[in-house]
Amino acid sequence: MARKPTTKNHIRGLLDELEPDLRAAFMASLDEIKSKVSLKSIIDRLEANDIEGAVRAANISPVAYRQVQKTVESIFESGGEEAAKKVPRVTANNGSTALFRFDIRHPTAEQELRQYSSNLITRISEDQRQAVRESLANGIAQGRAPRRTALDIVGRINRVTGRREGGIVGLTTPQARYVESMRLRLSSGDPKVLEKIFGMSRRDKRFDRTIMKAIETGGKIPAEMIERMAARYADSLLLLRGETIARTETMTAFNKGQMASMQQAINEGKVSSDIVVKVWHAFLDERTRFTHRQLNGSTVGFYDRFITARGAQLMHPGDPEGGSGEVVCCRCWMETKIDFLADLD
Numbered sequence: 001m002a003r004k005p006t007t008k009n010h011i012r013g014l015l016d017e018l019e020p021d022l023r024a025a026f027m028a029s030l031d032e033i034k035s036k037v038s039l040k041s042i043i044d045r046l047e048a049n050d051i052e053g054a055v056r057a058a059n060i061s062p063v064a065y066r067q068v069q070k071t072v073e074s075i076f077e078s079g080g081e082e083a084a085k086k087v088p089r090v091t092a093n094n095g096s097t098a099l100f101r102f103d104i105r106h107p108t109a110e111q112e113l114r115q116y117s118s119n120l121i122t123r124i125s126e127d128q129r130q131a132v133r134e135s136l137a138n139g140i141a142q143g144r145a146p147r148r149t150a151l152d153i154v155g156r157i158n159r160v161t162g163r164r165e166g167g168i169v170g171l172t173t174p175q176a177r178y179v180e181s182m183r184l185r186l187s188s189g190d191p192k193v194l195e196k197i198f199g200m201s202r203r204d205k206r207f208d209r210t211i212m213k214a215i216e217t218g219g220k221i222p223a224e225m226i227e228r229m230a231a232r233y234a235d236s237l238l239l240l241r242g243e244t245i246a247r248t249e250t251m252t253a254f255n256k257g258q259m260a261s262m263q264q265a266i267n268e269g270k271v272s273s274d275i276v277v278k279v280w281h282a283f284l285d286e287r288t289r290f291t292h293r294q295l296n297g298s299t300v301g302f303y304d305r306f307i308t309a310r311g312a313q314l315m316h317p318g319d320p321e322g323g324s325g326e327v328v329c330c331r332c333w334m335e336t337k338i339d340f341l342a343d344l345d
Contacts, residue, residue: 021075025067034155046150075250075253078254079261080260081261082261083102084261086338088271108267116256154167155231182233186211186221191215194211247329251318259315276302278301281335316334317333
């Protein structure tokens with residue numbers, strides 16, 4: 001007889017299934033932005049020296065991430081359904097049993113989901129617009145042609161796939177700066193500057209021989225080759241960005257769903273908040289933050305916060321209020337439990 005998976009293995013397996021969905025939704029949203037962008041509009045604005053107009057023409061708006069919002073909603077609901085299983089069934093005098101079901105349209109749940117997803121999409125969109133704004137300004141300052149600058153933003157079409165590749169749409173502002181740094185180093189022609197590229201871990205190492213040749217001969221790397229190398233670097237960073245968002249926000253949405261589900265049960269009188277507790281579970285390996293390893297197994301009341309060794313306070317793993325240092329790529333998860341012995345104290 002097959003053994004029933006532990007709660008830890010069950011939740012981990014569920015999260016492993018949900019995470020790729022969010023990553024795919026994020027990448028699909030970027031493909032949609034790039035496929036519908038008006039390159040001519042960006043170029044026209046750049047020729048008019050209108051950076052803000054060019055940023056608007058890039059069409060990076062919250063509505064472009066509707067697939068991400070839908071996926072976040074699904075993950076949120078999955079977390080709520082998991083927590084709902086912990087709420088005890090209520091048996092009436094006539095012997096009928098009422099089973100609690102999480103309603104994602106419950107006012108408290110809907111408000112929590114709307115606020116969380118709105119903040120997430122706004123944060124992603126605003127950061128990308130800032131990255132585009134800086135990149136456009138750099139292109140103008142360095143005297144690049146408007147068309148080249150625009151293509152550096154949205155990427156160049158691969159004639160085989162028909163998709164735009166490279167570009168900085170989707171990257172964070174710091175990541176876009178890394179791409180610009182890569183491009184400047186490749187264009188420098190200075191052996192000492194070129195050597196610094198080998199310290200950029202996300203570079204495409206298939207181009208290392210080309211860089212070594214330029215260092216040894218003192219020759220210039222052709223402009224077309226520079227764009228290819230910068231594009232591959234940008235694509236690598238974009239994959240990292242997608243993985244980071246998926247890992248971080250899957251955990252956050254799932255745990256927020258658990259919180260919303262228990263709050264609904266409390267509001268409906270299915271369970272008392274006094275006997276609901278939250279347990280922090282961490283993955284005990286070298287990748288886990290020491291502050292989270294110390295929290296492993298910690299139990300707090302439903303309305304209480306977990307407090308890390310750094311003093312950060314989180315309602316659940318992935319709580320944005322804890323700050324990026326405690327949240328980004330967190331793999332911890334929260335378990336809600338009903339402590340029936342609490343009422344006996």
